[in-house]
Amino acid sequence: MSNAPSTTATAPTGVVVNDFSLQVATANGSGSQTANNVLLRSIFRMGIPVSGKNLFPSNIQGLPTWFTIRASRHGYIGRKRELDVLVLMNPETAAEDALAAAPGTSVVYEKKLAVEKLRDDLRLFPVPFSELAGKLPLPPDQAKLRRLLVNMIYVGVLSDLMGIDPAEIEASIRRQLEGKAKAIDLNLAAMRLGIDHSAAAFQTKLPHRVERMDATTGKLIIDGNTASALGCLFGGATVCTWYPITPSSSLCETFIDLCAEHRVDPGTGRALAAIVQAEDEIASIGMVLGAGWAGARAFTATSGPGISLMSELIGYGYYTEIPAVIFDVQRVGPSTGLPTRTMQGDVLICHTNSHGDGKHPVLFPASPEECFTMAQAAFDLAERLQTPVFVLSDLDLGMNNWMADSFPFPEAPFDRGKVLDAEGVERLKETWGRYRDLDGDGIPWRTLPGTPHPKAAYFTRGSGHTELAGYSEKARDYVENVERLARKLETAREMLPKPAVEERPGATAGLLAFGTSHYGTTEGRDLLEHDHDLPLDYLRLRALPIAREAREWIERHDVVYVVEQNRDAQLAALLRDEMPACAARFVSVLQYDGLPLDATTVVDGVLSHRGRTGGAR
Amino acid sequence: MSATLPAAPKTNRIGLPKADYEGAKSTLCLGCGHDVVTKQIVTAFWELGIEPRRVAKFSGIGCSSKTPAYFLNRAWGVNAVHGRMPSVATGALLANPELIGIGVSGDGDTASIGIGQFVHLVRRNMPLVYVVENNGVYGLTKGQFSATADVGSTLKGGGANDLVPIDLCGLAIELGCGFVARSFSGDMKQLQSILQAAIAHRGTAVIDVISPCVTFNDHEGSTKSYKYAKDHEEPLHEIGFVPYFDDTVAEIPPGEVMDVPFPDGSVVRFHSVGRDYDPTDKDQVLATLHRSRTAKEFLTGILYLEPEKPSFASLLNTVEEPLTTLGEDRLRPSPGMLAAILERYR
Ligand SMILES: Cc1ncc(C[n+]2csc(CCOP(=O)(O)OP(=O)(O)O)c2C)c(N)n1
Ligand code: SF4
Ligand SMILES: [Mg+2]
Numbered sequence: 001m002s003n004a005p006s007t008t009a010t011a012p013t014g015v016v017v018n019d020f021s022l023q024v025a026t027a028n029g030s031g032s033q034t035a036n037n038v039l040l041r042s043i044f045r046m047g048i049p050v051s052g053k054n055l056f057p058s059n060i061q062g063l064p065t066w067f068t069i070r071a072s073r074h075g076y077i078g079r080k081r082e083l084d085v086l087v088l089m090n091p092e093t094a095a096e097d098a099l100a101a102a103p104g105t106s107v108v109y110e111k112k113l114a115v116e117k118l119r120d121d122l123r124l125f126p127v128p129f130s131e132l133a134g135k136l137p138l139p140p141d142q143a144k145l146r147r148l149l150v151n152m153i154y155v156g157v158l159s160d161l162m163g164i165d166p167a168e169i170e171a172s173i174r175r176q177l178e179g180k181a182k183a184i185d186l187n188l189a190a191m192r193l194g195i196d197h198s199a200a201a202f203q204t205k206l207p208h209r210v211e212r213m214d215a216t217t218g219k220l221i222i223d224g225n226t227a228s229a230l231g232c233l234f235g236g237a238t239v240c241t242w243y244p245i246t247p248s249s250s251l252c253e254t255f256i257d258l259c260a261e262h263r264v265d266p267g268t269g270r271a272l273a274a275i276v277q278a279e280d281e282i283a284s285i286g287m288v289l290g291a292g293w294a295g296a297r298a299f300t301a302t303s304g305p306g307i308s309l310m311s312e313l314i315g316y317g318y319y320t321e322i323p324a325v326i327f328d329v330q331r332v333g334p335s336t337g338l339p340t341r342t343m344q345g346d347v348l349i350c351h352t353n354s355h356g357d358g359k360h361p362v363l364f365p366a367s368p369e370e371c372f373t374m375a376q377a378a379f380d381l382a383e384r385l386q387t388p389v390f391v392l393s394d395l396d397l398g399m400n401n402w403m404a405d406s407f408p409f410p411e412a413p414f415d416r417g418k419v420l421d422a423e424g425v426e427r428l429k430e431t432w433g434r435y436r437d438l439d440g441d442g443i444p445w446r447t448l449p450g451t452p453h454p455k456a457a458y459f460t461r462g463s464g465h466t467e468l469a470g471y472s473e474k475a476r477d478y479v480e481n482v483e484r485l486a487r488k489l490e491t492a493r494e495m496l497p498k499p500a501v502e503e504r505p506g507a508t509a510g511l512l513a514f515g516t517s518h519y520g521t522t523e524g525r526d527l528l529e530h531d532h533d534l535p536l537d538y539l540r541l542r543a544l545p546i547a548r549e550a551r552e553w554i555e556r557h558d559v560v561y562v563v564e565q566n567r568d569a570q571l572a573a574l575l576r577d578e579m580p581a582c583a584a585r586f587v588s589v590l591q592y593d594g595l596p597l598d599a600t601t602v603v604d605g606v607l608s609h610r611g612r613t614g615g616a617r
Numbered sequence: 618m619s620a621t622l623p624a625a626p627k628t629n630r631i632g633l634p635k636a637d638y639e640g641a642k643s644t645l646c647l648g649c650g651h652d653v654v655t656k657q658i659v660t661a662f663w664e665l666g667i668e669p670r671r672v673a674k675f676s677g678i679g680c681s682s683k684t685p686a687y688f689l690n691r692a693w694g695v696n697a698v699h700g701r702m703p704s705v706a707t708g709a710l711l712a713n714p715e716l717i718g719i720g721v722s723g724d725g726d727t728a729s730i731g732i733g734q735f736v737h738l739v740r741r742n743m744p745l746v747y748v749v750e751n752n753g754v755y756g757l758t759k760g761q762f763s764a765t766a767d768v769g770s771t772l773k774g775g776g777a778n779d780l781v782p783i784d785l786c787g788l789a790i791e792l793g794c795g796f797v798a799r800s801f802s803g804d805m806k807q808l809q810s811i812l813q814a815a816i817a818h819r820g821t822a823v824i825d826v827i828s829p830c831v832t833f834n835d836h837e838g839s840t841k842s843y844k845y846a847k848d849h850e851e852p853l854h855e856i857g858f859v860p861y862f863d864d865t866v867a868e869i870p871p872g873e874v875m876d877v878p879f880p881d882g883s884v885v886r887f888h889s890v891g892r893d894y895d896p897t898d899k900d901q902v903l904a905t906l907h908r909s910r911t912a913k914e915f916l917t918g919i920l921y922l923e924p925e926k927p928s929f930a931s932l933l934n935t936v937e938e939p940l941t942t943l944g945e946d947r948l949r950p951s952p953g954m955l956a957a958i959l960e961r962y963r
Binding site for chain 1: 641669670671673685686690691692693694695696697698701703704705706707708709710711712713715716733734736737930933934935936937939940941942943944945947948949950952954955958959962963
């Protein structure tokens with residue numbers, strides 16, 4: 001009877017085109033990644049704006065994992081809290097997931113899980129997945145492969161239920177499994193099994209439909225870590241040191257792959273980059289500083305726990321004025337629990353890192369394209385400013401697949417900053433000092449080790465030194481030096497990426513966000529405007545210290561909603577500190593549950609401040 | 618030859634007087650063993666005729682770690698943070714392999730807070746002369762025991778150490794270090810030969826120098842005092858270093874001699890002092906070390922030598938030129954290449 005049309009499927013009330021959030025629940029290590037990526041890419045190839053988010057455990061095999069696909073004809077690619085379609089494959093979570101679903105949610109599930117016994121207010125699509133997999137042309141000893149192929153069966157079922165073009169699925173499978181002819185054939189067979197079964201079993205399809213549009217031409221599907229690694233490649237990085245940590249590892253691993261192809265000297269076949277998997281994050285940053293001191297473009301990538309360990313040396317890099325680029329792909333921390341969930345929790349620890357006085361430039365990429373451009377900018381800024389520069393990404397941006405604008409080729413040459421060669425030393429030898437501000441911008445001139453001039457060398461030491469890099473414990477020398485460093489930060493303020501501003505006529509209040517909070521914030525802004533008649537301006541901060549333009553924008557608004565993904569309102573604290581006269585106008589909208597920010601949080605946060613009730617649920 | 622002209626200062630083979638290898642005035646306690654090591658470092662670089670600007674000096678934190686400021690003023694220096702000198706040196710030397718690296722550390726800087734970085738530096742065989750000025754205490758923080766203090770050794774203010782010391786030489790050999798030596802700041806001739814050989818070595822060269830802290834650990838009851846070291850030192854051999862540019866035939870004193878050639882043509886010449894010891898035979902070296910620990914002997918000399926071990930840079934197969942000089946032309950792929958890469962993500 002398994003092929004008989006389902007009687008539990010109810011008729012869709014209204015068809016919704018290209019606007020849904022779909023979640024697939026599987027077990028970690030069950031091989032669903034390929035199927036989920038094929039699903040994502042097929043929708044992308046049909047021209048529909050889309051993003052994919054993997055919510056995975058800190059575990060290699062067995063624990064539950066959820067993959068969410070958001071498609072939106074309006075171009076919203078952030079996380080949506082409300083789910084429209086569920087695919088339940090994991091016996092561990094099926095009951096919990098089904099019980100949590102909103103009434104009317106469409107649920108495709110392994111028939112054996114008997115979701116129909118739990119709820120009668122859902123649109124149910126039971127599919128005998130394991131039974132269907134039994135029909136695949138495979139020898140009996142291939143049970144593991146059979147289990148993997150189950151995933152492609154649900155892709156087929158969704159193709160039929162939602163109208164995803166099988167030709168695009170086929171193209172995506174071919175691309176995903178390039179060169180593996182046998183695997184391609186098996187996956188195509190599994191997809192067709194799913195399509196055929198669904199076509200026969202379900203007369204009534206899903207209300208959420210996919211229809212071809214043209215909003216993805218020229219776009220990419222890429223994750224932020226890959227984009228950052230590409231930025232390091234095109235930005236001239238030659239030294240990469242790292243200690244594995246989720247969610248940053250793939251940044252360095254991708255850089256390693258890229259170097260194998262693109263950092264090879266054509267003449268000798270030897271490497272044009274040194275990559276070191278260090279013994280810990282302290283060693284990673286130590287190596288980066290050593291390499292930066294020597295004059296190489298060096299970077300490390302880590303997450304919050306690594307930043308904590310690096311702190312002493314980051315402060316050292318600040319006082320000794322050594323260029324360094326540090327990618328922090330933020331996650332929840334510390335220790336076990338939610339290490340594989342996202343957070344914007346390292347704003348303060350990065351910007352004000354280390355003991356003693358010190359503030360550091362921090363860049364906030366919000367998209368893969370910005371990961372690419374800001375990675376390159378970070379190397380220019382680090383060398384121009386002679387200081388550690390942070391690129392603050394997060395798990396959501398770094399590890400998830402985003403629809404992104406294509407990356408522009410960098411035309412400008414590297415900015416290697418103020419470096420004196422032997423001739424330069426000769427010319428300036430009467431006035432030059434390693435830490436002397438010759439240009440009034442707080443940035444001294446440096447020489448690189450090995451420079452062939454008897455007056456070129458200097459001795460690098462921490463907090464206490466004279467303009468000539470001599471040892472000093474004198475109060476005056478120290479004060480003059482830290483005040484120059486403060487001037488340098490003011491120079492940095494003008495050089496860093498400017499905020500992105502979107503104005504709405506008549507708005508007197510505004511939303512302020514950074515990084516991945518952009519998506520939930522802009523979608524929330526649109527909802528507030530359309531559903532609640534509340535137009536708000538929007539400023540996306542792209543760097544710290546905050547730009548002059550951002551200060552002016554804040555001064556023009558009565559209320560500034562600061563949206564961020566941490567409990568302690570870290571950015572708001574910084575803003576209040578920088579602009580005490582405006583302190584009262586900052587209102588925090590926060591999400592800190594380890595999930596990417598959604599629009600509902602923003603709508604609810606703003607409305608509750610306005611004294612109204614009811615969000616856009 | 619006119620006897621009336623004032624003698625020109627003696628110069629080395631690249632025409633520089635010794636003064637060009639000196640550093641700032643030491644601020645250590647009068648009589649501190651570290652100052653003696655500093656002097657030997659100055660002499661070694663001068664005698665080898667190495668251009669100071671090609672040298673990069675590294676250190677952590679401690680009295681010992683202050684000393685790079687006291688030698689080779691014209692060289693490049695990094696006084697890093699406590700225990701992290703190895704990583705900073707690793708980054709610098711990978712970025713610019715033309716630099717000749719020397720690191721000076723203390724027993725606290727290396728055997729306690731920095732033991733992890735020390736272990737991994739050795740494991741990678743980064744080309745660096747790594748001098749540990751070992752006095753059994755933390756000098757700069759006023760005399761607490763370090764992890765190299767011997768069992769039973771006493772503090773100045775009383776109290777004996779009862780934890781087993783870390784033998785940095787034994788550890789380095791176990792980790793595969795290709796150059797491991799132990800010396801004593803009071804044995805200047807031996808230390809000089811060891812330093813010169815270490816500078817010629819193309820991997821990590823660990824030199825554990827007993828360098829008494831005259832202020833906090835030079836009393837009766839200390840096993841790192843000047844007197845204790847002087848009374849107990851037992852050289853394994855006499856060492857002669859013949860640099861590659863030295864074509865004068867060294868005079869060979871009577872007795873057994875063993876030559877170990879370096880890849881650059883230099884030779885380390887071991888003269889037997891009546892002991893049967895082959896520093897290239899790891900089994901024998903380890904057995905001797907183990908025995909000496911139980912017997913509480915203070916053996917000095919080049920304990921282990923393996924000049925041909927590949928360094929980290931050769932394992933990474935990086936280009937010989939400094940990575941620091943590479944520009945857009947070598948590092949930035951073409952617009953066509955960017956397009957080709959991005960095609961994979963469409
Ligand atoms: C992170 C950190 N912890 C502690 C200290 C304090 N400190 C300074 S020097 C030192 C010990 C140095 O001992 P050693 O390396 O043996 O050098 P010595 O002074 O004996 O030559 C310590 C613990 C520090 N500078 N940094
Ligand atoms: S305290 Fe000890 S180690 Fe430090 S300078 Fe004085 S004698 Fe040397
Ligand atoms: Mg000491």
